[in-house]
Amino acid sequence: MLWVKSLHIVFIASWFAGLLYLPRIFVNLAMVSPSSVAERDRLLLMARKLLRFTTLLAYPALAFGLWLWLGYGIGRGPGNGWMHAKLAAVLLALAYHFYCAQLLKDFIANRNQRGHVWFRWFNEAPVVLLLIIVVLVVVKPF
Template identity: 75%
Template sequence: MLWIKALHIVFIASWFAGLFYLPRIFVNLAMVPPGSVAERERLLLMSRKLYRFMTLLAVPALALGLWLWLGYGIGLGPGSGWMHAKLLIVLLLMAYHWYCGRLLKRFAHGEELRGHVWFRWFNEAPVLMMLAAVILVVVKPF
């Protein structure tokens, strides 16, 4: 079980690196001046590669978490309210990941998007979700 936990943590940390950095690239994309085609294309290429890579990292992270939850019974039984809250955060993170993909497609199609300030705030969401998930897993407040 410790190997599964260790790998789960490694893949989660790697997935989060993408969740932290992709929206930061979106900030830069939102700030590209009109006519800066090369800069825009370079940022789009980086975004596409990162999104693909972070998706590949999310799959084993989620599979290993499912294995820990169902295979070893972590978070099952009485006093497991923390796990229900953590699973809600996982669903929110999956939705955030999906929405990043939608935003990337909109950038690629040149659709009008929000400004860089909105993306700066959007970039903070995974930090808050990670903080909540770690507190839930370590402290198990309920």
């Protein structure tokens, strides 16, 4: 079980690293002038590769988490409300991930309607989610 837990933590940390960096690329994309085609193309390439890599990391992270939850019974039974809250936060992180994919499609199609300030704020969402998840797992407040 400790091996599975360790792998889960490694893949989650790597997944969140991508979720923290991808919106930062969006900030830069929103700041690129229309005449800087090479810079825009380079940033789009970076964002596509990072999204693909981040998505590949999310699958094993979720699989190991399900294995721990269903296979070992972690977080089941009375007094484990923290697990339900953690799962809700994980679902929000997944929604954020898929929304990032949609935003990247909008950038690729030149349909972005938001400025770099909006993306700076958007970049803070995974930090809040990660903090919530870590506190729920470590502190287990309910």
